[in-house]
Amino acid sequence: MRKIIKFFTGIVMLSAISTAADLSVIPTPQSVQFRPDSFGFTGLASVQIILDDSITSDDEGVNILREAIANSFGIQTNVVRVGDKSAPASIFLVIASSDTNANKKPAYDFTPEMTEEGYFLDISPNKITVAAQNPTGLFYGLMTLTQMIRSAEKGKIPCVLIQDFPSMKWRGVSDDFSRGQVSTMDNFKQIIRFLAENKINVFVPYMEDVIQLEKYPDIGMGRGALSKDEIREIQAYAKRLHVQIVPVFQTLGHFENILTMPNYGKFAEYPGAGSLNSTNPESDKFLFDLLDEVIPLFESEYFHIGADESWDVGLGANRDLVAKEGVSKIHARHYQKVYDKVKSYGKNVMMYGDIILRHPDILNQIPKDIIIVDWHYSPTDNYPSIKQFADSGFQVIVSPGIQNWLNVIPNYDAAWINISNINLEGYKMKALGSINSTWGDYGGPNFREWNYLGYAYGAESSWNTPGMDGETINRRFFRQFFGCEDSRLSSLLIHLNEIPNLTNFKEIFRQPFFPTDESAGKILIRSRQLVENGNVELSLIDDLRPVIKTNVYYLDYFEFAAKMSIFMGERLKFTRDVSRIEANKEEPTLTENDWNLLQQNCTALIENLNDLEHSYKSLWLRTNRPDNLSRVLNLFRVQMAYFETTRESLFAHSVQIPITLTSKFITSKQNPDSDKPAPAFLRKTFELERLHGIKSANLQMIANSEASISINGKSVGRITATKSLSLLVENQRIGWWDVLDKLEKGKNIITVTVQGYKPRLPSIANVYLELQFEDGRTIVVQSDGTWEAATQVKDGWQLGRDTGGKWNSALIFDKY
Structure with missing residues (x-):
């Protein structure tokens, strides 16, 4: 017996209220009335979609519906106009904007809230009707039907009467x-x-x-x-x-x-x-x-x-x-x-x-x-x-x-x-x-x-x-989304949802050995949970790959999250081990096997980071333009640099790992009652016996919000950037320069002018100059309490030629 589906629109809308049942439809319709029986697609050779003159043949809602029918049941669909009887049809899909068509349509009472986006979806064993007052409502009715088709069991969808409209515009x-x-x-x-x-x-x-x-x-x-x-x-x-x-x-x-x-x-x-x-x-x-x-x-x-x-x-x-x-x-x-x-x-x-x-x-x-x-x-x-x-x-x-x-x-x-x-x-x-x-x-x-x-x-x-x-x-x-309702997906989500409670990218990309107030016990618990959750997630993902029918690619993103979870758990344990050894000065008591195990664990972290970086790059480029990727990849590489430095130390049977900048954030004496920070003028003199043999001279400065730095009165560079949510701008808060051509034999002077603008945050700068010599020697000049500081200066201060200025020792600011 031939079954007929009729899809109607352009009628008037109704107001019955029923309990919505689980149709695997998102969002839940406002009212769903279940009826006995179902409508079956099994055995149908084709579906003919019949449109009236008000609906275009390339309507996106119709196209999505046709795609769903083809993907779910392997049934061919054709689009014809009302009255076209040139080809026999297994199913008629009629979308009409008026009552003047060959198919008798049941009357629907549309309530006012249904006018713009509401629809009826009426499914009986022998026909399906979608009714709406305009194309938007029709589209949403088709989307509900599409979702029902995608979740059909054994080629059948339940018989229902759905009245639907949005709560919010x-x-x-x-x-x-x-x-x-x-x-x-x-x-x-x-x-x-x-x-x-x-x-x-x-x-x-x-x-x-x-x-x-x-x-x-x-x-x-x-x-x-x-x-x-x-x-x-x-x-x-x-x-x-x-x-x-x-x-x-x-x-x-x-x-x-x-x-x-x-x-x-x-x-x-x-x-x-x-x-x-x-x-x-x-x-x-x-x-x-x-x-x-x-x-x-x-x-x-x-x-x-x-x-x-x-x-x-x-x-x-x-x-x-x-x-x-x-x-x-x-x-x-x-x-x-x-x-x-x-x-x-x-x-x-x-x-x-x-x-x-x-x-x-x-x-x-x-x-x-x-x-x-x-x-x-x-x-x-x-x-x-x-x-x-x-x-x-x-x-x-x-x-x-x-x-x-x-x-x-x-x-x-x-x-x-x-x-x-x-x-x-x-x-x-x-x-x-x-x-x-x-x-x-x-x-x-x-x-x-x-x-x-x-x-x-x-x-x-x-x-x-x-x-x-x-x-x-x-x-x-x-x-x-995945074409299945396997309980392992729920389990996977439960485990994945633990990750943001245990770590985040802010922690992942910070200095791994930087001390925190978190107790050793909590660190070790988090470490274990991250590793165990990650391993469970990977196992579930492997099990689900052959089960999932659509969007299988999505599991690659879940897999990356699971591997990141495992990496962070292992990192927390490793950094805790190293920090404990350093704090307790246990190096002499460690056996060769102990050092080897630390080296192996550090190498494993480096290899995992390298794999994560490559996976991250691949996943980014699947859906995004390449622009801006390098900034995030650089965060991975900085992490690798931390651990490569650590590994070198471990090979030398040492855990003397630099955790924080040795240079200090410094400022001038500030008025604590002022909302506007005073400028800080900072300077430091140092001697160089000779310039010959200096292989490199690299200068770094971090400052807020506006700062300029000079050596011997020669401008080096300027920073104008404030803390923000933009990584592009955050990178501009640090300046790095090659200053070899600015140095002189004998007396040298570094000068910094910095002006902050945030209330209760003084004008501060952090400076680190490193000179590498061909004979292996290193000279470091860095900001600390030995620098001079002032809030007002006179001409010649950048060369140390001012007289009578009010210079004091720089103040170290620890809260930045």
């Missing part, structure tokens, strides 16, 4: 590709398609300096910046999938990637700042030049101006003005200028709300039609600021986080608590929607591929608030 994901990983075009499309299939309708690319600009072509150079044509292509693709692209382009803070470039430092609040000078007309002109290129590039009627974490405002050029008028007024005035600029393009303005929460009087100084993106990433059950913004007359979009930043793998438990709870609170407060945040702090070492489960969490709790429990969503995700 905005269901978004923001993606940071300004600090490290920049997706390839294929990867951008892969992510957008995943979002669309899970009914996420907004993709928010976070941009700082990764757009190619005609007026300022050096911005984004070598950073993987997207061309305008690429951005248009991404938008066109997303539009076909009913996803709008809403950019975040920073307009005040987090401008450091640009402001640390030589051509643009003049627009900063102070040299090295991450925030623009918001009262400088030239800064405004520069910002508006950027906006004039970026705003019209995006089709969305919304534009996100960023404006978060602008902590530098008022610490430099605007310090006096802030003291006079208050920091709130300075911020509000800048927001208004940017608002006016964006509105001139007919766009609606969005901005982050964290600075407003710190200075709530801003709420009364900015336009009420600004949409506040209220971000909070803590896994808690109370987010009072949503009500604060709503009560002040603003529309709010809540913004939880996937907890991926700096983690070897996202903390999915914390993410689910944060995402589900803030979305529920936002829903109760009638928030416009939710944007699920991902970040790539310090070079973005955390792979974007790990985020998909977090995307699914956001999809679930923004479409059907509060949604199902996290464990249920995990199982559905496995079913949809």
Whole structure:
């Protein structure tokens, strides 16, 4: 007997309420009524998809459905128009926008909340109907059917009546590709398609300096910046999938990637700042030049101006003005200028709300039609600021986080608590929607591929608030993403989720022997847990490879996380062994076997690091442009250098390993009651009997936020950078120079001028000069308490020719 499936749209929508059951569908439909029996695909030779004139033959929803039918059942699909009887069909798939078609359609009552994105999915033993009032609702109905087909058991899907619509209008994901990983075009499309299939309708690319600009072509150079044509292509693709692209382009803070470039430092609040000078007309002109290129590039009627974490405002050029008028007024005035600029393009303005929460009087100084993106990433059950913004007359979009930043793998438990709870609170407060945040702090070492489960969490709790429990969503995700629901996937996730509780990239990439306050017992427990978890994970991954049907490549990313876990566990144990030996001065009591074992363990760590680096590079390049990769790979190589130095020491039967810089951070005498640090002028004289035979002369300086260094009155270099979340900028906080040509026989003098701007952080510098001689001798000149320091100087101070200056011994600053 021939079965017929009819897919209808363009009708009116209904309002029955039922209990949703587990269909392995993400997000959970609002209402699911189960019926006896099922619809079977087994034995069908082909599926004919019948469209009316209002639906294009290349509709993406239809294409995705056809792909799912082919992949799941091996059934060919054909697309024809209503009334075309030229070929017999095993199944009719009718998508119609009116009642005037050959197939009688049942009446559906559409409720108001279903108008824009709602749909009905009606499956009986002999037919399937999708009904919606517009293409977006139809698309989401097709996505639900697609997911049901992918999870079909024995070629059958259950008979159901689904009535579905979103709890929240905005269901978004923001993606940071300004600090490290920049997706390839294929990867951008892969992510957008995943979002669309899970009914996420907004993709928010976070941009700082990764757009190619005609007026300022050096911005984004070598950073993987997207061309305008690429951005248009991404938008066109997303539009076909009913996803709008809403950019975040920073307009005040987090401008450091640009402001640390030589051509643009003049627009900063102070040299090295991450925030623009918001009262400088030239800064405004520069910002508006950027906006004039970026705003019209995006089709969305919304534009996100960023404006978060602008902590530098008022610490430099605007310090006096802030003291006079208050920091709130300075911020509000800048927001208004940017608002006016964006509105001139007919766009609606969005901005982050964290600075407003710190200075709530801003709420009364900015336009009420600004949409506040209220971000909070803590896994808690109370987010009072949503009500604060709503009560002040603003529309709010809540913004939880996937907890991926700096983690070897996202903390999915914390993410689910944060995402589900803030979305529920936002829903109760009638928030416009939710944007699920991902970040790539310090070079973005955390792979974007790990985020998909977090995307699914956001999809679930923004479409059907509060949604199902996290464990249920995990199982559905496995079913949809991997094509199976093997219990070992749940076990793997449980073990992987322990990694962010035990370590992270910040610890992985720091000096491995640096002392901490953690007890030996806790270190050893963490070490064992990391190794044991990692080994269990690798075993589970091996078992799952032949079982998983789709996205098998994803296991490579899990495997990397497991191997990183094992490496960190072994590193913790090794560094503890070495530190204990050094602390107890046990070298004389160690046998040759003891030394050999230490050497073997150190060599194993080096080899593992080398393997991890190569795996990391390969995984990065699968989905990302090569730009910015070298900065993260360098972190691996620095780790290898630490252990190679350690191994050399062990070969000499010694554990005298340099753990910290021997040079000190030094400053001049500061006024503790001043919010503005005084400048520090620092100098040190040293003698060289001869220049002949000096093989190398290397000088390193670390400073905040603005510093210049000279030798014998000859300029060596300058640093203008402040601590930030950008690895690009962090690398600029350290300067390294070859200064052989600056040295003189006899008396030499190193001079440093440094100016800090952060309150309660003095103007400090750390200097290390190493002279290597051909005969093997080494001379080191380094910053310490023997240096001279002053807050004011007279002419000639860089050559030691000033007289009557107030010079004191430099102060060592230990808290930097």
